[in-house]
Amino acid sequence: MTEYPMWIDGAEVRTSEARPVRVPFDGGVAGQIFLAGAEQVDAAVAAAKRAAPLMKATSRHERYTILSSSHRILGERREEMARAISSESGKPIREARVEVERGMMTLLFSAEEAHRLHGEEVPLDAHPGGKGKTGLLVREPLGVIAAITPFNFPLNLALHKIGPAIAAGNTIVHKPASTTPISGILLARIFHDAGLPAGALNVVTGPGGIVGDALTVDPRVAMVTFTGSPEVGLRIRNLAGLKRVTLELGSNSAVIIEADADLDKAIPKCVAGAFAHSGQVCISVQRIFAQESVVDQVVERMAEIASKMRIGHPLEDATEISSLITEDEAKRVELWIGEARDGGASVVTGGDRSGTTIAPTILRDVPAVAKLCAKEAFGPVVVVNSYRTLDDAIAMVNDSDYGLQAGMYTRDLEKAFRAAREVHVGGFHINEIPAWRVDQMPYGGVKLSGTGREGPKYAVEEMTELKLISW
Numbered sequence: 001m002t003e004y005p006m007w008i009d010g011a012e013v014r015t016s017e018a019r020p021v022r023v024p025f026d027g028g029v030a031g032q033i034f035l036a037g038a039e040q041v042d043a044a045v046a047a048a049k050r051a052a053p054l055m056k057a058t059s060r061h062e063r064y065t066i067l068s069s070s071h072r073i074l075g076e077r078r079e080e081m082a083r084a085i086s087s088e089s090g091k092p093i094r095e096a097r098v099e100v101e102r103g104m105m106t107l108l109f110s111a112e113e114a115h116r117l118h119g120e121e122v123p124l125d126a127h128p129g130g131k132g133k134t135g136l137l138v139r140e141p142l143g144v145i146a147a148i149t150p151f152n153f154p155l156n157l158a159l160h161k162i163g164p165a166i167a168a169g170n171t172i173v174h175k176p177a178s179t180t181p182i183s184g185i186l187l188a189r190i191f192h193d194a195g196l197p198a199g200a201l202n203v204v205t206g207p208g209g210i211v212g213d214a215l216t217v218d219p220r221v222a223m224v225t226f227t228g229s230p231e232v233g234l235r236i237r238n239l240a241g242l243k244r245v246t247l248e249l250g251s252n253s254a255v256i257i258e259a260d261a262d263l264d265k266a267i268p269k270c271v272a273g274a275f276a277h278s279g280q281v282c283i284s285v286q287r288i289f290a291q292e293s294v295v296d297q298v299v300e301r302m303a304e305i306a307s308k309m310r311i312g313h314p315l316e317d318a319t320e321i322s323s324l325i326t327e328d329e330a331k332r333v334e335l336w337i338g339e340a341r342d343g344g345a346s347v348v349t350g351g352d353r354s355g356t357t358i359a360p361t362i363l364r365d366v367p368a369v370a371k372l373c374a375k376e377a378f379g380p381v382v383v384v385n386s387y388r389t390l391d392d393a394i395a396m397v398n399d400s401d402y403g404l405q406a407g408m409y410t411r412d413l414e415k416a417f418r419a420a421r422e423v424h425v426g427g428f429h430i431n432e433i434p435a436w437r438v439d440q441m442p443y444g445g446v447k448l449s450g451t452g453r454e455g456p457k458y459a460v461e462e463m464t465e466l467k468l469i470s471w
Helices: 038-057 060-076 078-089 093-116 156-167 182-193 208-217 230-240 263-279 295-306 327-342 390-398 413-422 456-462
Strands: 006-008 011-013 018-022 029-034 120-122 135-141 144-148 171-175 201-203 221-227 244-248 254-257 287-291 346-349 361-364 381-387 405-409 427-430 464-470
Touching: 006 038, 006 182, 029 078, 029 182, 038 135, 038 144, 038 171, 038 201, 038 208, 060 078, 060 093, 060 156, 060 182, 078 093, 078 182, 093 156, 093 456, 144 156, 144 208, 156 171, 156 182, 156 221, 156 456, 171 208, 182 201, 208 221, 208 230, 221 230, 221 456, 230 244, 244 456, 254 263, 254 390, 263 295, 263 381, 263 405, 287 295, 287 390, 295 346, 295 361, 295 381, 327 346, 327 361, 327 381, 381 390, 390 413, 405 413, 413 427, 456 464
Parallel strands: 144 171, 144 221, 171 201, 221 244, 254 287, 254 405, 287 381, 361 381, 405 427
Antiparallel strands: 006 011, 006 201, 018 029, 120 135, 135 464, 346 361
């Protein structure tokens, strides 16, 4: 069994408590990790605190060099990383390889932001009392940043926190999801080999209730950046006090399909957006609102594609659907499907569970109060409901506690931009699904979907503080 020790102050750290990391699809062992206690968390934060002055003193070019070298090394180890992601998360290997490529782009964009980091002149003499004065506004790193990351994109979502933090001159303590820690440990080794100073990136593995809480309340930690559930995000917000906090907390993302939409483009995209990684994507297509004149066609054509998707082991190249992260999660999704059916919805295709795997599922006419509409499903399930007018569709999309991203398919740009203005989300995509994301764009939501924005440029702004210098 391959061991994956924690990474603290530039060295491997083991504890007496080891735990296997299992392949969700069949329970096979992907590797062995070690669980952190209070001693390891304290050591990681102390190392990051000691390294903070060194990282702050690094030049923009030195940070660029470390990040661009990490990009190169990740490219050289792309297959090792993809297999680690696939094994620990259950993500089909073809999708894991895409995640690695995206992670490389995130590193490249972060490297470029290290070069672009700049301040501005403040026109102090615009005020009568400022005559003879000059002001500079500069950005400085916050210091130690705690990055708490989820299981569904264990590499790329970690890089969306770690890459910009390094570009801005911060140090990091990374707490990966308990189910998917291997890729985070491999990533720390990549940064070490790229020349990142010891202590600048530390990885501690263990339960969120122990590690995450300890990082959040530690006074040496200047910022907590978290991706995960609203319940945990609210807890972090309450525990963090005056720390800087950014939260990406998920969604039940919606697509509007107008009668004039190009269905040949919309339908395959909606299927892909609903069932990628078995629906375990924050911006997965969960709710589709199709105009009543095309809803039958949308449902039938989606079901035809979904019913033919190949279910199998994540490391098989042909696999399109593998498993949910745990059997408990699969059972929850199964219960939610049953609740919707009991409430009057019809299951068009799928709905069956085998262990941790749920077959791709499409439901029709699901009540708005059902959990599959009102909550984040995080499973391979999509709801298709009809609407009569665009105003009805916009109201249905907005009838949600979440607001991360939404999409719309139409040939009428006037309608599209009206919907873009009126739908309350962090990102609205015209003739594209909400699951679309490129890694340099601002990404984040409103309402229970969180606060703050990711994307290297925007994350750097979150991870720095402004200082005025005048003379």
